[in-house]
Amino acid sequence: MNGSCLGGAPLVNASEGGFLIETVRDIPVGTELSITVLFPEGFELANFKVTAKIVWKGPYWKGDWKRNQYWEGYQYGLEFIQISDEDRWKLNYHLGDRFESEKNPPSQSYQP
DSSP states (O other), rough: OTTOOOOOOOOEESSEEEEEEEEEEOOOOOOOEEEEEEBBBBBBOTTTEEEEEEEEEEEEEEEOTTEEEEEEEEEEEEEEEEEEHHHHHHHHHHSOOOOOSSSSSSSTOOOO
16 A cells, blocks of 8 residues: 555455455555464464555444444455465465365475
């Protein structure tokens, strides 16, 4: 984002082609982001990095069971524009191998 930092943003959904994130930041569609995905301890995706482009955005809010709004921001659809073969394999592995890929990782350095 031209030297600025988005900071943290929850990863709501992941697919082979991109991510869905939520944040309070208002970012234009078409912006390219360098993303490092951090997973809770116990996962093996250290240093998982991608470059993605915002392809859509929409306003978003959350409320409690009484429909009282307590958070508002945006949801963004991100499309990968750069991801290494090894990181793509790791993502596919952790998505439950739902997408067609080689059954062996592209590098023997990754051992799940």
